[in-house]
Amino acid sequence: MPPTIRRAVIPAAGLGSRLLPLTKATPKEMLPVGDKPVVEHTVRDLVASGITDITIVVSGGKSLIQDHFRPNPALVEQLRADGKTAYADAVEEVAELARQGHITYLDQHGPYGNGTPVLNAARNLGDEPMLVLWPDDVFVAEVPRAQQLIRAYEATHCPVLALMPMDPRDSRRYGVPVVKEDLGDGLLRIIGLVEKPEPADAPSAYAAIGGYVITPGIIEELREQTRRWHEHRDGEVYLTDAINAYAAGRAVYGQVISGRWYDTGNPADYLVAQMAFALAHPEYGPVLRHLARELGDGEHPASGTDTTPA
Numbered sequence: 001m002p003p004t005i006r007r008a009v010i011p012a013a014g015l016g017s018r019l020l021p022l023t024k025a026t027p028k029e030m031l032p033v034g035d036k037p038v039v040e041h042t043v044r045d046l047v048a049s050g051i052t053d054i055t056i057v058v059s060g061g062k063s064l065i066q067d068h069f070r071p072n073p074a075l076v077e078q079l080r081a082d083g084k085t086a087y088a089d090a091v092e093e094v095a096e097l098a099r100q101g102h103i104t105y106l107d108q109h110g111p112y113g114n115g116t117p118v119l120n121a122a123r124n125l126g127d128e129p130m131l132v133l134w135p136d137d138v139f140v141a142e143v144p145r146a147q148q149l150i151r152a153y154e155a156t157h158c159p160v161l162a163l164m165p166m167d168p169r170d171s172r173r174y175g176v177p178v179v180k181e182d183l184g185d186g187l188l189r190i191i192g193l194v195e196k197p198e199p200a201d202a203p204s205a206y207a208a209i210g211g212y213v214i215t216p217g218i219i220e221e222l223r224e225q226t227r228r229w230h231e232h233r234d235g236e237v238y239l240t241d242a243i244n245a246y247a248a249g250r251a252v253y254g255q256v257i258s259g260r261w262y263d264t265g266n267p268a269d270y271l272v273a274q275m276a277f278a279l280a281h282p283e284y285g286p287v288l289r290h291l292a293r294e295l296g297d298g299e300h301p302a303s304g305t306d307t308t309p310a
Helices: 038-048 063-069 073-081 085-101 115-121 145-156 168-173 216-232 239-247 267-280 284-296
Strands: 007-012 053-058 104-107 130-133 137-140 160-165 175-182 187-195 206-214 252-256 260-263
Touching (some): 038 145, 053 063, 115 216, 130 145, 137 206, 160 187, 216 239, 239 252
Parallel strands (some): 007 053, 007 130
Antiparallel strands (some): 160 206
């Protein structure tokens, strides 16, 4: 039987260019969504899905990610001494999350492109499949996104892509799958991906949204891409290209993810994610709704400070 998925990689070596200057000193993975940095949402998704071996692929300037998940007994002791038990528990809980996921860190090496961190993390993979989740994405779902992908893999024993329904007018933003067969319950047989097509050229009404089950065959395609890159020193190594090459002769599936997806990779979508999580918070939500009502009525916010000159 194919092995149970126990490993995952989170590529976190990107520059966060679209969020500058926010990301000049703070990694985009550490920007808060609600009361947690975005990378913690991804780690929680994986741990809740039974993943016990998480590799975060990083680059220079990403030490804050490691600091966030690292135990800090001195801070916990000080908080408890000050009677701040809830804060102490929260700090310990993040460290326990890292222990459950057995988080390790790997420096990215190789050509540009989102396939390189996946290949870096695939050392000693053997015949195991693994999950790849981008840290830009946050899902709110009854069944974690990673678990939905694992179930699709267990039903097919083939590579799986996370998909969502898409307004065709948005096709320029996504990789769009070429669907061969709809198997029901959101499971689709696909035979390729078209990267950011024009709406008239989009092969389906679905978008690939940064979640994958990767098998050794995909890794071999990435190795071949990297070999060609070293020969010609041209272009980048993309996971999409490896999936397309694999799908030309072998089965690949897409799983439409049930839940709400928030992208945090650009300013507008990041603000939407922030607002959605704040509105859902039992303490902050009522405050924001009250503020929205005041602003809608043209009033000054009651809790703000009026800086208009007298």
